[in-house]
Amino acid sequence: MQEDFLHYVWQHQYFDKTDLRTTNGETITVLKPGLHNHDAGPDFLNARLHLGEVEWNGAVEIHLRASDWHRHQHQHDLKYDQVILHVVLHADEPVRRTNGSEVPALVLEGRLAPELLGRYQQLLTETPALPCAPLLAQVPVIARVMMVERTLLERVEQKAATLEALHQHLGGDWEATAYHALLAAFGFKKNTEPLQRLAKALPLPVLRRHRHDRRQLEALLFGQAGFLTENDENRHDLFVADLRAEYEFLVHKYQLKAAALAPHDWNFLRLRPANFPPVRLAQLAAVLHARPALFDALLTAQDVLTLEQFFAAPVSEYWQGHTRPGRAGKVPHQLGRSSAHLLITNVVVPLRVAYARHIGQPELVEQAVTLLTQLPAERNAITDTYDLLGFQHRTAADSQGLLALHNGYCQPRQCLRCAIGSRILQPKPVLR
Known part of the structure; x- marks a missing residue:
């Protein structure tokens, strides 16, 4: 015990x-x-x-x-x-x-009561991903729904708190906060860490001066990421040579060389070519070039369709046919809808919640979370487990709640803090 x-x-x-x-x-x-x-x-x-x-x-x-x-x-x-x-x-x-x-x-x-002790021991010793799976029949559907809604809000609030801390660290600049958050999210887990470093290595004030010029923008992004270093693949590529020359001028002008990343900082292992870091950087460059006011656009978009269009900026001609500098390959001409949905989930919604908390308007939190109900449900091994156990799973709001339930309660066996576990452990009324 x-x-x-x-x-x-x-x-x-x-x-x-x-x-x-x-x-x-x-x-x-x-x-x-x-x-x-x-x-x-x-x-x-x-x-x-x-x-x-x-x-x-x-x-x-x-x-x-x-x-x-x-x-x-x-x-x-x-x-x-x-x-x-x-x-x-x-x-x-x-x-x-x-x-x-x-x-x-x-x-x-x-x-x-022996019955209470027995149910508690069963929750501790059950081996399924969801410890209470054998006892779920005792829990009304409404109790499960309410718990998933609770964990959804907890997950969104946690992400928002991270962005609030970032906002404070960046001196209260919401545009810079949106920039750092967007770059990190473009890593899609596998390359989140190097993209976080890239946001620091390429300060927003520098980027702002060159957003209007796609050639200079790509030179700064790919150069600071370490992808313009000459090698056997790109040695005879004129486009890469031109970017490299532009980067050498800009990196000297802004004294950025010391913060630049190296090619080995990026993860290519077990990624499809469409997800390679240079492809993501090209898509990011397209968004930054086409959408100069990041924070305002992410904050004011009224629906998911508008946000999908925001992220659907087409990449430049060279990157429509290359998976990395100097290597030809077929890649998407713009960020896909499923990737845009992940950015809405992991950047737009938390950013709006963080801002709502900052200005003291809690009603905006509900509006932000509503965006998740407009997105399709995410599908992965964790959500599939809850699907099979009869949990409601129709939208991204459900998916986010189920992931939070799994990570915050089921996996660490925090059944006593969970409304579902509490319902199972609640003593049964004595019939007289």
Whole structure:
């Protein structure tokens, strides 16, 4: 058993309260279990109890064994002097505050229903990707839907918080925030890290001066990415030679050479040619050239179709026939719809939520999340698992919620924090 299970039991008062007494024989009446504390200090704050005839207000600390109090050094910590009740599974020794006074203890051993313990152990030991899969029949569909909606918002808020931190780091510049976020997202996981570095290596103020000139824009992007270095593939390619010459002039002008990446910084392994980093850079260059005001456009687009058109800028003629500098190959002339949908999911929606939080307009959060309901559902091994178990999966909003449910609750076995797990563990009413 894990200690968080006892937290769950105390929070919901799922134990037998018949003749509730401390280890010293005082009667206990729980008026208020307190607020679960996830920061440093006792586990529950602002609890209200009757111990004997006296009402107490304070904290509750919970351990599997009473001796954990000493193992965690609480006897020397003034924060724990406010504890009015020590709730334990096993009382193996008395514990005291820093002033030497004994902390009353409640023992839960023997007060937990075998059925509750059995369901908890089953959640801990089940091996499927979804631990509660064998018990899902006990959970109404509406409870699953509400949990996925909750995890969707958690996922969007987490992404937005990352962009808020980036916005602060960039000195409160939303255009720069959009630029950095877009470049990172164009890595589509495999090359996210080098594209994050490229955003730093090619500052937006420099890029802004040359956005109108596609040749200079591509020279800066491909040069700083390290793809204009002469090699056997591109040595006789006149287009690449021209970009290289332009890059050498610009990199000297802006003193950017030290920050440039190298070809080996990029990942080509197990990627189709259409997903090669140079192809993505060409698509990115097309978007940056055609859409000079990134943040405003991403913020004001009214629907998914408008955003699809925003990302559908055609690449220049050379990159319509090359997968990397000097290597010919057939590639898409513009970013595909599925890739655009990923950018909407991972850039546009979080960016709008971050901005809504920044200006204090929560109604804009709902508008941003609504974009996800206009996108088709994502399909991967994780979402397929939940599909087979009967979870609703019709739009990208469902997909994002299911991914958050998997990563934040099912995979780390955080069943006690999950509304579905709580529903399974909820004691069944006794029929009389």
